[in-house]
Amino acid sequence: NIAFNVDEIRKDFPILNREVNGYPLVYLDNAATSQTPKQVMDAIVEYYSNYNANIHRGVHSLSQEATDKYEGARKKIQQHFNAEKAHEIIFTSGTTHGINLVASGFASILKKGDEILVSALEHHSNIVPWQMLCEKTGAILKVIPMNQEGELIYEAFEDLLSENTKMVFLNHVSNALGTINPIKKIIDKAHEKGAAVLIDGAQAAPHIKADVQALDVDFYVVSAHKMCGPTGVGVLYGKEEWLNKLPPYQGGGEMIATVSFEKTTYAELPHKFEAGTPNICGGIAFGAAIDYMNAIGFEAISRYEEELLDYATLKLQEIEGMKLYGTSREKTAVISFNIEGLHPYDIGTLVDKMGIAVRTGHHCAQPIMDFYKIPGTVRASFSFYNTKDEIERFIEAVKKAKMMLS
Numbered sequence: 001n002i003a004f005n006v007d008e009i010r011k012d013f014p015i016l017n018r019e020v021n022g023y024p025l026v027y028l029d030n031a032a033t034s035q036t037p038k039q040v041m042d043a044i045v046e047y048y049s050n051y052n053a054n055i056h057r058g059v060h061s062l063s064q065e066a067t068d069k070y071e072g073a074r075k076k077i078q079q080h081f082n083a084e085k086a087h088e089i090i091f092t093s094g095t096t097h098g099i100n101l102v103a104s105g106f107a108s109i110l111k112k113g114d115e116i117l118v119s120a121l122e123h124h125s126n127i128v129p130w131q132m133l134c135e136k137t138g139a140i141l142k143v144i145p146m147n148q149e150g151e152l153i154y155e156a157f158e159d160l161l162s163e164n165t166k167m168v169f170l171n172h173v174s175n176a177l178g179t180i181n182p183i184k185k186i187i188d189k190a191h192e193k194g195a196a197v198l199i200d201g202a203q204a205a206p207h208i209k210a211d212v213q214a215l216d217v218d219f220y221v222v223s224a225h226k227m228c229g230p231t232g233v234g235v236l237y238g239k240e241e242w243l244n245k246l247p248p249y250q251g252g253g254e255m256i257a258t259v260s261f262e263k264t265t266y267a268e269l270p271h272k273f274e275a276g277t278p279n280i281c282g283g284i285a286f287g288a289a290i291d292y293m294n295a296i297g298f299e300a301i302s303r304y305e306e307e308l309l310d311y312a313t314l315k316l317q318e319i320e321g322m323k324l325y326g327t328s329r330e331k332t333a334v335i336s337f338n339i340e341g342l343h344p345y346d347i348g349t350l351v352d353k354m355g356i357a358v359r360t361g362h363h364c365a366q367p368i369m370d371f372y373k374i375p376g377t378v379r380a381s382f383s384f385y386n387t388k389d390e391i392e393r394f395i396e397a398v399k400k401a402k403m404m405l406s
Protein backbone atom coordinates (compact mmCIF):
# COMPACT_ATOMS: atom_id res chain seq x y z
CA ASN A 1 0.00 0.00 0.00
CA ILE A 2 1.09 3.58 -0.68
CA ALA A 3 1.87 5.74 2.36
CA PHE A 4 -1.36 7.50 3.35
CA ASN A 5 -1.08 11.15 2.31
CA VAL A 6 -4.46 12.86 2.14
CA ASP A 7 -3.11 15.87 0.20
CA GLU A 8 -1.73 13.54 -2.48
CA ILE A 9 -4.96 11.50 -2.49
CA ARG A 10 -7.11 14.61 -2.94
CA LYS A 11 -5.31 15.31 -6.23
CA ASP A 12 -7.10 12.22 -7.59
CA PHE A 13 -10.52 13.89 -7.04
CA PRO A 14 -10.89 16.98 -9.29
CA ILE A 15 -14.36 17.69 -7.84
CA LEU A 16 -12.82 18.49 -4.46
CA ASN A 17 -11.31 21.64 -5.98
CA ARG A 18 -14.65 23.15 -6.96
CA GLU A 19 -16.59 25.85 -5.20
CA VAL A 20 -20.23 25.79 -4.06
CA ASN A 21 -22.06 29.10 -3.43
CA GLY A 22 -18.74 30.91 -3.61
CA TYR A 23 -17.03 28.69 -1.01
CA PRO A 24 -14.64 25.74 -1.50
CA LEU A 25 -16.76 22.57 -1.48
CA VAL A 26 -16.62 20.50 1.72
CA TYR A 27 -18.17 17.19 0.69
CA LEU A 28 -19.46 15.32 3.76
CA ASP A 29 -22.24 13.26 2.12
CA ASN A 30 -20.13 10.18 1.36
CA ALA A 31 -22.71 7.76 2.81
CA ALA A 32 -25.06 8.86 0.00
CA THR A 33 -22.43 8.44 -2.68
CA SER A 34 -18.65 8.64 -2.69
CA GLN A 35 -16.62 10.82 -5.04
CA THR A 36 -14.88 9.32 -8.09
CA PRO A 37 -11.08 9.33 -8.53
CA LYS A 38 -9.60 10.12 -11.92
CA GLN A 39 -8.24 6.56 -12.10
CA VAL A 40 -11.87 5.36 -12.30
CA MET A 41 -12.83 8.10 -14.75
CA ASP A 42 -9.82 7.07 -16.90
CA ALA A 43 -11.09 3.48 -16.96
CA ILE A 44 -14.48 4.72 -18.23
CA VAL A 45 -12.92 6.91 -20.94
CA GLU A 46 -10.57 4.07 -21.94
CA TYR A 47 -13.48 1.66 -22.35
CA TYR A 48 -15.51 3.93 -24.61
CA SER A 49 -12.41 5.13 -26.47
CA ASN A 50 -10.76 1.79 -27.16
CA TYR A 51 -12.87 -1.33 -26.69
CA ASN A 52 -16.58 -0.58 -26.42
CA ALA A 53 -18.41 -3.65 -27.72
CA ASN A 54 -21.17 -5.97 -26.56
CA ILE A 55 -19.83 -8.89 -24.56
CA HIS A 56 -20.02 -12.71 -24.55
CA ARG A 57 -20.66 -14.75 -27.70
CA GLY A 58 -19.14 -12.07 -29.99
CA VAL A 59 -16.69 -13.58 -32.50
CA HIS A 60 -14.87 -10.30 -33.21
CA SER A 61 -11.77 -9.20 -31.32
CA LEU A 62 -13.28 -6.03 -29.86
CA SER A 63 -16.08 -8.06 -28.26
CA GLN A 64 -13.50 -10.49 -26.88
CA GLU A 65 -11.47 -7.61 -25.43
CA ALA A 66 -14.55 -6.12 -23.73
CA THR A 67 -15.56 -9.57 -22.44
CA ASP A 68 -12.09 -10.20 -21.01
CA LYS A 69 -12.10 -6.83 -19.21
CA TYR A 70 -15.63 -7.36 -17.84
CA GLU A 71 -14.97 -10.89 -16.63
CA GLY A 72 -11.60 -9.67 -15.34
CA ALA A 73 -13.47 -7.12 -13.19
CA ARG A 74 -15.69 -9.92 -11.87
CA LYS A 75 -12.56 -11.84 -10.81
CA LYS A 76 -11.15 -8.70 -9.14
CA ILE A 77 -14.38 -8.32 -7.17
CA GLN A 78 -14.34 -12.03 -6.30
CA GLN A 79 -10.80 -11.67 -4.90
CA HIS A 80 -11.69 -8.47 -3.04
CA PHE A 81 -14.54 -10.16 -1.18
CA ASN A 82 -12.67 -13.48 -1.08
CA ALA A 83 -15.52 -15.37 -2.74
CA GLU A 84 -14.64 -18.99 -3.50
CA LYS A 85 -15.83 -18.82 -7.14
CA ALA A 86 -16.10 -15.99 -9.70
CA HIS A 87 -19.59 -17.18 -10.67
CA GLU A 88 -20.76 -16.41 -7.11
CA ILE A 89 -20.36 -12.73 -8.06
CA ILE A 90 -23.51 -11.50 -9.85
CA PHE A 91 -23.36 -8.03 -11.39
CA THR A 92 -26.38 -5.89 -10.48
CA SER A 93 -27.36 -2.25 -10.82
CA GLY A 94 -26.68 -1.79 -7.11
CA THR A 95 -27.63 -2.90 -3.59
CA THR A 96 -31.35 -2.40 -4.09
CA HIS A 97 -31.32 -4.61 -7.19
CA GLY A 98 -29.33 -7.32 -5.38
CA ILE A 99 -31.74 -7.41 -2.45
CA ASN A 100 -34.79 -7.54 -4.74
CA LEU A 101 -33.20 -10.38 -6.71
CA VAL A 102 -32.81 -12.49 -3.56
CA ALA A 103 -36.19 -11.54 -2.08
CA SER A 104 -37.90 -12.38 -5.37
CA GLY A 105 -36.12 -15.73 -5.50
CA PHE A 106 -37.29 -16.67 -2.03
CA ALA A 107 -40.92 -16.32 -3.20
CA SER A 108 -40.52 -19.87 -4.54
CA ILE A 109 -38.96 -21.12 -1.29
CA LEU A 110 -40.95 -19.54 1.57
CA LYS A 111 -44.39 -20.71 2.59
CA LYS A 112 -47.17 -19.32 4.80
CA GLY A 113 -46.11 -19.08 8.43
CA ASP A 114 -42.36 -19.09 7.72
CA GLU A 115 -40.57 -16.33 9.61
CA ILE A 116 -37.99 -13.85 8.34
CA LEU A 117 -36.06 -11.47 10.62
CA VAL A 118 -35.09 -7.91 9.73
CA SER A 119 -33.17 -5.46 11.91
CA ALA A 120 -34.60 -2.13 13.11
CA LEU A 121 -31.56 -0.38 11.60
CA GLU A 122 -32.33 -1.10 7.96
CA HIS A 123 -32.42 1.13 4.92
CA HIS A 124 -35.80 0.98 3.14
CA SER A 125 -34.23 -1.09 0.35
CA ASN A 126 -33.64 -3.86 2.91
CA ILE A 127 -37.16 -3.64 4.33
CA VAL A 128 -39.65 -3.09 1.48
CA PRO A 129 -38.62 -6.03 -0.78
CA TRP A 130 -39.07 -8.36 2.22
CA GLN A 131 -42.49 -6.88 3.05
CA MET A 132 -43.46 -7.49 -0.59
CA LEU A 133 -42.20 -11.08 -0.22
CA CYS A 134 -44.36 -11.58 2.89
CA GLU A 135 -47.40 -10.24 1.04
CA LYS A 136 -46.74 -12.78 -1.74
CA THR A 137 -46.00 -15.82 0.43
CA GLY A 138 -47.76 -15.31 3.77
CA ALA A 139 -44.39 -15.39 5.53
CA ILE A 140 -44.12 -13.34 8.72
CA LEU A 141 -41.69 -10.42 9.12
CA LYS A 142 -40.23 -9.99 12.62
CA VAL A 143 -38.03 -7.08 13.71
CA ILE A 144 -34.80 -7.29 15.72
CA PRO A 145 -35.07 -4.22 18.01
CA MET A 146 -32.43 -1.52 18.57
CA ASN A 147 -31.33 0.36 21.69
CA GLN A 148 -30.76 4.07 22.42
CA GLU A 149 -27.12 3.78 21.30
CA GLY A 150 -28.33 2.66 17.88
CA GLU A 151 -27.19 -0.95 18.31
CA LEU A 152 -29.14 -4.17 17.71
CA ILE A 153 -30.22 -6.00 20.87
CA TYR A 154 -28.52 -9.37 20.35
CA GLU A 155 -30.45 -11.14 23.14
CA ALA A 156 -33.71 -10.10 21.46
CA PHE A 157 -32.38 -11.53 18.19
CA GLU A 158 -31.72 -14.88 19.91
CA ASP A 159 -35.25 -14.85 21.37
CA LEU A 160 -36.78 -14.13 17.95
CA LEU A 161 -34.91 -16.99 16.27
CA SER A 162 -36.96 -20.19 16.05
CA GLU A 163 -37.29 -23.36 13.97
CA ASN A 164 -39.58 -21.29 11.72
CA THR A 165 -36.92 -18.70 10.94
CA LYS A 166 -35.91 -19.12 7.31
CA MET A 167 -34.00 -15.87 6.68
CA VAL A 168 -32.25 -13.10 8.55
CA PHE A 169 -31.24 -9.89 6.81
CA LEU A 170 -29.49 -6.83 8.15
CA ASN A 171 -26.93 -4.27 7.21
CA HIS A 172 -23.24 -4.61 8.01
CA VAL A 173 -23.22 -0.86 8.76
CA SER A 174 -26.19 1.47 9.33
CA ASN A 175 -26.32 4.32 6.80
CA ALA A 176 -28.15 6.64 9.22
CA LEU A 177 -26.07 5.99 12.36
CA GLY A 178 -22.80 4.34 11.26
CA THR A 179 -23.29 1.43 13.68
CA ILE A 180 -21.22 -1.62 12.73
CA ASN A 181 -23.37 -4.71 13.44
CA PRO A 182 -21.88 -7.94 14.91
CA ILE A 183 -22.68 -9.81 11.71
CA LYS A 184 -20.39 -12.82 12.24
CA LYS A 185 -22.07 -13.64 15.57
CA ILE A 186 -25.50 -13.17 13.97
CA ILE A 187 -24.66 -15.31 10.93
CA ASP A 188 -23.36 -18.18 13.08
CA LYS A 189 -26.41 -18.05 15.37
CA ALA A 190 -28.83 -17.92 12.42
CA HIS A 191 -27.09 -20.91 10.80
CA GLU A 192 -27.59 -22.93 14.00
CA LYS A 193 -31.33 -22.65 13.23
CA GLY A 194 -30.84 -23.33 9.52
CA ALA A 195 -31.72 -19.76 8.50
CA ALA A 196 -30.03 -18.10 5.51
CA VAL A 197 -28.47 -14.66 6.03
CA LEU A 198 -28.30 -11.71 3.63
CA ILE A 199 -26.00 -8.87 4.65
CA ASP A 200 -26.46 -5.44 3.11
CA GLY A 201 -22.87 -4.26 2.74
CA ALA A 202 -23.61 -0.95 0.99
CA GLN A 203 -22.26 1.23 3.81
CA ALA A 204 -19.55 -1.17 4.94
CA ALA A 205 -17.90 -1.52 1.52
CA PRO A 206 -16.10 1.89 1.57
CA HIS A 207 -14.68 1.26 5.03
CA ILE A 208 -14.42 -2.49 5.67
CA LYS A 209 -13.07 -5.25 3.44
CA ALA A 210 -15.60 -8.04 4.04
CA ASP A 211 -14.38 -11.65 3.67
CA VAL A 212 -17.50 -13.58 2.64
CA GLN A 213 -15.93 -17.02 3.23
CA ALA A 214 -14.70 -16.08 6.72
CA LEU A 215 -18.15 -14.62 7.46
CA ASP A 216 -19.81 -17.71 5.96
CA VAL A 217 -22.53 -15.32 4.80
CA ASP A 218 -25.08 -16.62 2.29
CA PHE A 219 -25.66 -13.33 0.41
CA TYR A 220 -23.74 -10.04 0.54
CA VAL A 221 -24.79 -7.00 -1.54
CA VAL A 222 -22.93 -3.77 -2.39
CA SER A 223 -23.06 -0.75 -4.74
CA ALA A 224 -20.01 0.53 -6.60
CA HIS A 225 -20.96 4.19 -6.09
CA LYS A 226 -20.41 3.93 -2.33
CA MET A 227 -16.78 2.92 -2.84
CA CYS A 228 -15.35 5.27 -5.48
CA GLY A 229 -17.10 3.50 -8.38
CA PRO A 230 -19.83 4.70 -10.76
CA THR A 231 -23.56 4.65 -10.04
CA GLY A 232 -25.76 1.97 -11.64
CA VAL A 233 -23.56 -1.01 -10.91
CA GLY A 234 -23.04 -3.26 -7.90
CA VAL A 235 -22.73 -6.91 -7.03
CA LEU A 236 -24.63 -9.61 -5.25
CA TYR A 237 -22.38 -12.27 -3.76
CA GLY A 238 -24.25 -15.52 -3.18
CA LYS A 239 -23.03 -18.93 -2.08
CA GLU A 240 -23.19 -21.17 -5.17
CA GLU A 241 -25.55 -23.61 -3.38
CA TRP A 242 -28.01 -20.79 -2.71
CA LEU A 243 -27.77 -19.15 -6.13
CA ASN A 244 -28.49 -22.54 -7.72
CA LYS A 245 -31.66 -22.83 -5.59
CA LEU A 246 -33.06 -19.46 -6.72
CA PRO A 247 -35.00 -19.16 -10.02
CA PRO A 248 -33.85 -16.50 -12.54
CA TYR A 249 -34.82 -12.93 -11.62
CA GLN A 250 -35.34 -11.53 -15.13
CA GLY A 251 -35.84 -13.29 -18.48
CA GLY A 252 -34.08 -12.35 -21.70
CA GLY A 253 -30.82 -12.73 -23.59
CA GLU A 254 -27.62 -13.86 -21.78
CA MET A 255 -29.57 -15.77 -19.09
CA ILE A 256 -30.57 -18.67 -21.36
CA ALA A 257 -28.92 -21.86 -22.65
CA THR A 258 -31.57 -22.76 -25.29
CA VAL A 259 -34.83 -21.08 -26.29
CA SER A 260 -37.75 -22.61 -28.17
CA PHE A 261 -41.44 -21.96 -27.97
CA GLU A 262 -41.76 -25.43 -26.48
CA LYS A 263 -39.10 -25.06 -23.80
CA THR A 264 -36.36 -22.71 -22.64
CA THR A 265 -33.39 -23.74 -20.52
CA TYR A 266 -31.40 -21.31 -18.41
CA ALA A 267 -27.70 -20.44 -18.40
CA GLU A 268 -25.31 -21.48 -15.65
CA LEU A 269 -24.14 -19.04 -12.97
CA PRO A 270 -23.50 -16.11 -13.09
CA HIS A 271 -25.35 -15.50 -16.37
CA LYS A 272 -28.64 -16.99 -15.11
CA PHE A 273 -29.06 -13.74 -13.13
CA GLU A 274 -27.61 -11.36 -15.72
CA ALA A 275 -30.34 -10.88 -18.36
CA GLY A 276 -29.78 -8.38 -21.17
CA THR A 277 -26.77 -6.20 -21.99
CA PRO A 278 -25.15 -5.35 -18.68
CA ASN A 279 -23.51 -2.13 -17.55
CA ILE A 280 -20.26 -3.28 -19.16
CA CYS A 281 -18.36 -0.06 -18.53
CA GLY A 282 -19.75 0.19 -14.98
CA GLY A 283 -18.51 -3.29 -14.12
CA ILE A 284 -15.04 -2.54 -15.48
CA ALA A 285 -14.96 0.82 -13.64
CA PHE A 286 -16.04 -0.96 -10.43
CA GLY A 287 -12.95 -3.12 -10.80
CA ALA A 288 -10.83 0.04 -11.19
CA ALA A 289 -12.41 1.48 -8.01
CA ILE A 290 -11.54 -1.67 -6.07
CA ASP A 291 -7.94 -1.48 -7.33
CA TYR A 292 -7.80 2.18 -6.28
CA MET A 293 -9.06 1.60 -2.73
CA ASN A 294 -6.88 -1.48 -2.23
CA ALA A 295 -3.79 0.46 -3.35
CA ILE A 296 -4.44 2.90 -0.50
CA GLY A 297 -5.39 0.04 1.84
CA PHE A 298 -8.48 -0.45 3.97
CA GLU A 299 -6.41 -0.55 7.18
CA ALA A 300 -4.97 2.91 6.45
CA ILE A 301 -8.39 4.20 5.34
CA SER A 302 -10.05 2.88 8.50
CA ARG A 303 -7.39 4.37 10.82
CA TYR A 304 -7.57 7.78 9.14
CA GLU A 305 -11.38 7.89 9.04
CA GLU A 306 -11.49 7.01 12.72
CA GLU A 307 -9.33 10.07 13.43
CA LEU A 308 -11.75 12.23 11.43
CA LEU A 309 -14.76 10.73 13.23
CA ASP A 310 -13.27 11.27 16.69
CA TYR A 311 -12.30 14.86 15.87
CA ALA A 312 -15.68 15.77 14.36
CA THR A 313 -17.55 14.12 17.26
CA LEU A 314 -15.46 16.03 19.81
CA LYS A 315 -15.98 19.39 18.07
CA LEU A 316 -19.73 18.87 17.53
CA GLN A 317 -20.22 17.99 21.20
CA GLU A 318 -18.85 21.44 22.13
CA ILE A 319 -21.96 22.99 20.54
CA GLU A 320 -24.73 23.70 23.05
CA GLY A 321 -27.98 21.80 22.43
CA MET A 322 -26.18 19.14 20.35
CA LYS A 323 -27.77 15.67 20.30
CA LEU A 324 -25.90 12.81 18.59
CA TYR A 325 -27.70 9.68 17.33
CA GLY A 326 -25.76 6.42 16.98
CA THR A 327 -23.23 6.38 19.78
CA SER A 328 -22.05 2.78 19.50
CA ARG A 329 -18.34 2.27 20.08
CA GLU A 330 -18.38 0.17 16.90
CA LYS A 331 -19.14 2.65 14.12
CA THR A 332 -17.86 4.00 10.82
CA ALA A 333 -17.26 7.68 10.07
CA VAL A 334 -20.91 8.77 10.06
CA ILE A 335 -22.42 11.30 12.49
CA SER A 336 -26.17 11.91 12.75
CA PHE A 337 -27.17 14.85 14.93
CA ASN A 338 -29.79 17.45 15.73
CA ILE A 339 -29.55 20.75 17.61
CA GLU A 340 -32.24 21.36 20.22
CA GLY A 341 -35.09 23.47 18.87
CA LEU A 342 -33.81 23.48 15.28
CA HIS A 343 -35.00 21.43 12.29
CA PRO A 344 -32.29 19.39 10.53
CA TYR A 345 -33.47 20.62 7.15
CA ASP A 346 -32.80 24.25 8.13
CA ILE A 347 -29.28 23.43 9.33
CA GLY A 348 -28.51 21.48 6.15
CA THR A 349 -29.83 24.26 3.94
CA LEU A 350 -27.81 26.96 5.69
CA VAL A 351 -24.49 25.09 5.80
CA ASP A 352 -24.94 24.38 2.07
CA LYS A 353 -24.87 28.15 1.55
CA MET A 354 -21.36 27.97 3.05
CA GLY A 355 -20.21 25.17 0.71
CA ILE A 356 -20.81 22.30 3.13
CA ALA A 357 -22.59 19.22 1.68
CA VAL A 358 -24.35 17.09 4.31
CA ARG A 359 -27.60 15.14 4.10
CA THR A 360 -30.72 15.86 6.14
CA GLY A 361 -33.95 13.90 6.62
CA HIS A 362 -34.76 10.28 7.39
CA HIS A 363 -32.01 8.85 5.13
CA CYS A 364 -34.40 6.12 3.89
CA ALA A 365 -34.37 4.74 7.44
CA GLN A 366 -37.71 6.00 8.75
CA PRO A 367 -38.02 3.22 11.40
CA ILE A 368 -34.85 4.59 13.06
CA MET A 369 -36.31 8.12 13.12
CA ASP A 370 -39.56 6.74 14.54
CA PHE A 371 -37.57 4.95 17.25
CA TYR A 372 -35.94 8.24 18.29
CA LYS A 373 -39.23 10.12 17.73
CA ILE A 374 -37.57 12.67 15.42
CA PRO A 375 -38.42 13.80 11.85
CA GLY A 376 -34.85 13.25 10.74
CA THR A 377 -31.26 14.20 11.40
CA VAL A 378 -28.37 16.09 9.88
CA ARG A 379 -25.91 13.42 8.71
CA ALA A 380 -22.25 14.14 8.08
CA SER A 381 -20.40 11.18 6.55
CA PHE A 382 -16.65 11.27 6.07
CA SER A 383 -14.26 9.58 3.67
CA PHE A 384 -10.50 9.08 3.43
CA TYR A 385 -10.19 12.18 1.21
CA ASN A 386 -11.72 14.56 3.78
CA THR A 387 -9.46 16.62 6.06
CA LYS A 388 -9.45 18.07 9.56
CA ASP A 389 -9.51 21.54 8.01
CA GLU A 390 -12.76 20.59 6.29
CA ILE A 391 -14.15 19.42 9.62
CA GLU A 392 -13.25 22.78 11.16
CA ARG A 393 -15.08 24.59 8.33
CA PHE A 394 -18.05 22.26 8.85
CA ILE A 395 -18.16 22.97 12.60
CA GLU A 396 -17.90 26.73 12.03
CA ALA A 397 -20.76 26.54 9.50
CA VAL A 398 -22.96 24.59 11.95
CA LYS A 399 -22.27 27.18 14.67
CA LYS A 400 -23.11 30.00 12.26
CA ALA A 401 -26.31 28.24 11.14
CA LYS A 402 -27.32 27.75 14.78
CA MET A 403 -26.77 31.43 15.46
CA MET A 404 -28.80 32.44 12.38
CA LEU A 405 -31.66 30.12 13.35
CA SER A 406 -31.76 31.04 17.05
Ligand SMILES: Cc1ncc(COP(=O)(O)O)c(CNc2co[nH]c2=O)c1O
Pocket residue numbers: 031032033093094095096097123125126171173174175176200202203223225363364
Ligand atom coordinates in the same frame (compact mmCIF):
# COMPACT_ATOMS: atom_id res chain seq x y z
C1 LIG B 1 -27.40 0.52 3.99
C2 LIG B 1 -27.89 0.82 2.59
N1 LIG B 1 -28.53 -0.15 1.90
C3 LIG B 1 -28.98 0.06 0.64
C4 LIG B 1 -28.82 1.29 0.03
C5 LIG B 1 -29.33 1.47 -1.38
O1 LIG B 1 -28.19 1.55 -2.24
P1 LIG B 1 -28.43 1.83 -3.81
O2 LIG B 1 -29.20 0.66 -4.34
O3 LIG B 1 -27.04 1.96 -4.38
O4 LIG B 1 -29.22 3.11 -3.85
C6 LIG B 1 -28.18 2.34 0.71
C7 LIG B 1 -28.02 3.69 0.05
N2 LIG B 1 -27.92 4.73 1.00
C8 LIG B 1 -28.07 6.02 0.72
C9 LIG B 1 -28.35 6.60 -0.45
O5 LIG B 1 -28.39 7.98 -0.22
N3 LIG B 1 -28.16 8.23 1.11
C10 LIG B 1 -27.96 7.04 1.71
O6 LIG B 1 -27.70 6.85 2.90
C11 LIG B 1 -27.69 2.09 2.00
O7 LIG B 1 -27.05 3.04 2.69
